[in-house]
Each structure stands twice: as structure tokens, then as C-alpha cells.
Amino acid sequence: MFSRSWAVYASFLFPVAVRAAAQYDLVKEYAGESFFDEWTFYNNIDNLTHGDVNFLGNIDAFHNKLAYTNDAGNAVMRVDNTTQLKFGQKRNSLRLSTKDQFTVGSVWVADLLHVPYGCSVWSAFWSSAPTWPVGGEIDTFEAVNQDPLGHMGLHTNPGCTHSSNAVQSSTLINSTDCSTEANNNQGCIISNPNPASYGQAFANAGGGVYVTEFAIDGISIWFFNRTTLPSSLQGNVSTIDTSTLGIPVANWPADDCQVNEFFQLQEIVFDITLCGDYAGAASVFYQTCTGVCYNDWVLGDPSHYDTAYFEVSYLRVYGQPGELTVLQPSSTRRSAELSCLSMVGAITLATGSLLAIIWAL
Template structure:
């Protein structure tokens, strides 16, 4: 199955309320309003664009228009999805994500394939589940592990986080590298995520219109949550895919997180600031999202608006993004010394 080209948006539902899930300063809009406001489009290269409003000057108390979409299809254990992006949103106050979730979160779990805030340089990947799922004996290239317990009830629902050490996995460097592929394997023996910049895409994936491939040919994933600590069939159910770009909120707007890469006040200086062009880089450019393996389940009721979904309904993040990497560095030093 594939989402791409002129029909990219045909099988997605638009969440058309303000961001009441992460207390963000974004007003998510309907499909007609998103088209009218230039927040979604298909460009001349037939790539899908999803962006934040970068033209309106707002008054204090207003929220900036943005987009959150949910696939009408759900994908079962045994699926692999490949997201091919040329550009991802970045900049002060932005909090974009490409993720998946079951309809009755936290039951059924959540997989965050791509997530960043403000001007950080690294993508982070996270699972959120009910109690009982942990990352144990992972086989992955990243050493930057913040938390191994995926329980949404712990640490303000930060989940079990692995960050990509590749500084071109997010933001400006990602765009300069020509984008790349984020690959998520949703399998009985574990959940794995790979990232490849444009220049490092494996030959098995570089062929146009491939109908099948073996994830064993991709090498060791950057992040891995094996079933040794988390029974996938118990903690995860068929997943809807989502894109969203919110602003400030529980994570990007948290003062300790915001100050790491941005000056000033998240809301006053950016969301309602005098220069809406600050959001010129706050957009996804998507070549395609392709799903292999188990066939889709057509969703009769996509994610219910009153449900809070993981990273999208965080309380306070108690660890900063820098802590993610310090945790990894500490682990490396411990190994060297002992």
C-alpha cells in the first residue's frame, strides 16, 4: 500500500480542533481549510506538503493554524512502513512527529518513528505502552538511550526513548542531506527503526516500485525493542499512522527544553511574534509512505478526538533532550572504565 502523489491525502482524516492533546499553541484545521490556507498541497514534483501557517500575524491568545492527520487504514503486526521525506519541520517552537497509535490508547500502544522539537539536531524514537513493556537486550546502533521502561504512567509519559546519534536525522541538516528514509518494522519479535540519509539508502530500497524486501538486508537498526522485554502482540494492536506539527506545548514549550536551542519565549516571540516567516521551515515534504507486509484494516472510526495519545498527551517531560545524550555518554564511559 502506498500514500503518494496527487492522491496522497485521500485516505487521511483531519483533526480539526485546537491542540488539546499536548496543550500546544496550534489550531489544527479541516482538510478544506488546510487547502484554502496553503497548509497542505501537492507540489510540482508530486510530493505532499504539510505545513504550519507562515503568513498570519496573530494576537496574544491566538493559536497558529497547523495540520494533524490520521490514516484511515490501520496496520497489523507483520507490517513495515517506509516514510520517504525530503524535508521535515524544524525551528523554534515547532514540535513535529510522524507516529502510529492504536485507537484505544494507551491500550494497543504507540510507536514514534520521527519526533523533534525546536532546533534539536537528532531524531528520537519512542514506544509508549501500558505497564509491563520494557526495552531489554536491544540490538541497535544507537547508544543514546534515555529510558527503557515504556510504561506511559512513568516519568510524565516519556516512554522508552532512543535517540539517533546521526545529526542529519532531523532539522536543517536533514534537509541539506536531501532528506532520507525512516523505516519501521512492526513485528512479533520486536519493533525496529532504521534511518538512512539520501546518500546511504541501501540498494535494495533504491529501486523504484519495489514490491518486497527483507529487513535483514538493512543491517542493524538504529533503535530496537525486542520481544524479550515486551510481548508485541500483548502491548500493541493495529496502528493508525499520523502526521502532526504542533507548537510549544508540553515538550517544545517546556522552558528547560526550549532554552536548549532557542532564545526568548516560545509563545510570545514565535507563535504570536511579528515575523510569521519564522515558520518557513516548518513543513514536511513527503515523497511517499509505503507499507509492506500485513494488509491494512480499514478503520471505521479513526483516533477519537477525546483520547490522549502518548507523546501527544504528555504531562511534563522531566528530562531534557540533552539528558538523552548524556545518558548515552555515561553508558559509554562506564563500559570503557569497567
């Protein structure tokens, strides 16, 4: 009885993956004054990647102007760049994730005008299953310190790898094992070869647009700067066809990483931490920066973080026509519970009727 109820619940939360399709329709948009309305702010220290930050809740984030909509109508998410800290203190920053979750068979498009950069900075635009690492992680954009390039990657349970048959434009393959248990959770990482994919060069170029396709036959990520942005992504686009976007920068086909095995519903995340397990690791930090990550940067001149911010024109999510793409965890859970309770009631009633018949006989 319990296993049957759980099967109903699980199938509601994690729908059977549908066949991949190139055509997708707009199902969700985060933009303008309402951009921040449907996000969960982490509201804790960085106990996940051990960075030297306090991730603020939404009230403090808005009050301290770390999250706001600027005069151009773009969403800004930033690190505190005004407070002089004392030893032992952490700098305020943000990590926020969508309240909604998105199924296999979806595409998210992010128009980013600026991404955080600088020594000690570790920023990312990514997605994750709520039960990480079960359910996987997709890193659309990630970069640290003064690295000249941004990166893309996957993190999964053991068994998923980057295929040698991947069709992608980047030849900068940093690692091929996606397992969180391999190589200190490096993941299977592809560097974006575009010199304007991160840092000052990204800002000088006016940013760019990232497209992530989360499909049953594989995961693909495209990056376009302003001069290469296809007409099919310009303006208020309600439908996109990923087959018109050309070869993706990074691609993880399902032949070596079954999407419906290693990935579940995804929440989209923006976060900026400082130092931590990646940016603060000596082998990484000293490649592009000097001094001591915490002492000289986090505790140093707060203006170090004048460039540590995201500026986002929009984030749009597209889904396959006629398929369920957007799920709300609270309503999903409640509906599943009611469904299970109804089943329990029906079986109980049927059992009682059967016993009554047997008793009468």
C-alpha cells in the same frame, strides 16, 4: 452471550499476531496527487499535547495551502507562516492520521525530503492505536526546537521496557521505561545519532528514508540518508526484506515488551504542533532557544515557520505474504456487527426449535 459476541468482534479487530517474517509485500501506498485521499484531518485545537495550534480540517487545510502536492509531486504539510496573530490566538497547523489501520506483521517506509524544525516547533511521524494509550504508540521520528538530533520511541501501558539485549546501532538511550505513567510519559526514547537526522542538516542532505518494522518479535526502526540508502529500497519497490537492511538504529525486542500484549492496530500519523507539553517545557525549550515560546515565537514573525513543514515523496506499507495487513475501521466494525447479529439469530432460532420440541413432548 454478550461476552461471546464481543470475543468475535475483538478477534476481528485485533487478529492473532502471526510469526515475524523478514519478507514483506507492498499493500498500500500514499504518494503523488492522491496522497491525501485516505487521511483523517484532526480539525480541532491541540487538546492532546496542549500546543498553541489549531489543527485544520481537510477543507481549510487545502484552502489555506497547508496541505498540498507540490510541482515535484511530493506531499507538503506545513504550519501557517504568513498570518500575524494577536495575543490569545493559536497558529494553524496540521495533524492527520490514516483512515486505515495496520496489523502486527507490517512495515512502513517513508521517504521524507524535509521535516519541520525551528524554535517552538514539535513535529512527529508516528503511529498509534485508536484507543491510546491502550494499544501503544510508535514514534518513528520526533524532534523539537533546535535539537540537533531526531528521536525514536515507544509509549505503552505499564510493563514494557527497552531491553538491554536490544540489537541496535544507537547508543544514545535516553530512557528505558515505555509506560505512559512513568517520567511524565517520556516513553522509552532512543536518539538517532546521525547528525543529519533533523533540522537544517536533514534538509541539506536531501532528507532520508525511515523504515519501521512492527513485528511479533519486536519493533525496529532504520534511518538512511541518500548516500546510505540500500538498493533494496530504491525505486518502486514492491517487496522488501528487512533482514537485508542491516542493524536498525533503534530496536525494542519482545523479550521485555511483548508486542501482542502492548500493541494493537496502528494508525499512521503526521503532526506539527507548537510549544505544548514537550517543546514548550522550560527544561526543554531553553536548551536550544531563547525568549518565551508562545509570546516570542508563535505570536512573533510568521516567517519563523518557513521551515516548519513536512515534504514527503511517499509512504508505503508492506505486509507479510498471505496475511491480512490493512484494516478499515468502518467496514471492520460493520462486518463484526453483522457476524454477531448472525450468531444471535442462529442461537435464537436454535433455542426456539429446541423449545418447540420440548413443548411437543
